[in-house]
Amino acid sequence: MIRASGISKAYGNLKVLKGIDIEINAKEVVSIVGASGAGKTTLLHIIGTLDRPDTGDVLFNQINVGKLNSKELAAFRNKNIGFVFQFHQLLPEFTALENVCIPAYIAGKSRSESESRAKELLGFLNLADRLEHKPSQLSGGEQQRVAVARALINEPSVILADEPSGNLDTANKNELHKLFFQLRDTFGQTIIIVTHDRQLAEMSDRILEIKDGAIAG
Helix, strand or coil, X not given: CEEEEEEEEEECCEEEEEEEEEEECCCCEEEEECCCCCCXXXXXXXXXXXXXXXXXXXXXXXXXHHHCCHHHHHHHHHHHEEEEECCCCCCCCCCHHHHHHHHHHHCCCCHHHHHHHHHHHHHHCCCHHHCCCCHHHCCHHHHHHHHHHHHHCCCCCEEEEECCCCCCXXXXXXXXXXXXXXXXXXXXXXXXXXXXXXXXXXXXCEEEEEECCXXXX
């Protein structure tokens, strides 16, 4: 499904990743853990094509994303990868429904098709009565579920989550943790989660630990 080989990344004299090799299988839930500054988010951004490695390759089903130009890469990312971030990144001036639809519009889907799929997803996430609410009118847990719906709108094969429960209270954190596995079982996604939350990591199919810029163990 995903294979990253020889991934290195430095910022100036700071070597963050030092030859990372990983393979992620289809429909697998994998957590990436490690101390702050270990390179977890850097690796996630490289896997998600938001950043390019200094050396190494990332392959999605044998497609070497490093060989794609910027336009091809943006289209590939929009179609194949969904992102969930700690702070939701919802646009405050738009409703929940509008926020979810944005990636579908970028992909060139019609308004009717986009809204139909968005309503279906928001219903699945128990937000059917919150469609017209703006982010400021939603709780933290509701905002994160809107962000999850937005990540799912284009039916990506991979969901990448960066500290997704880091800004949630215990109850909402537990709900989000369960949701990731429900998504895998319902939609068949591969899910990669960067987290400091040991409880979430231990629920995963597999844990990868980054230590000193390399995979430990």
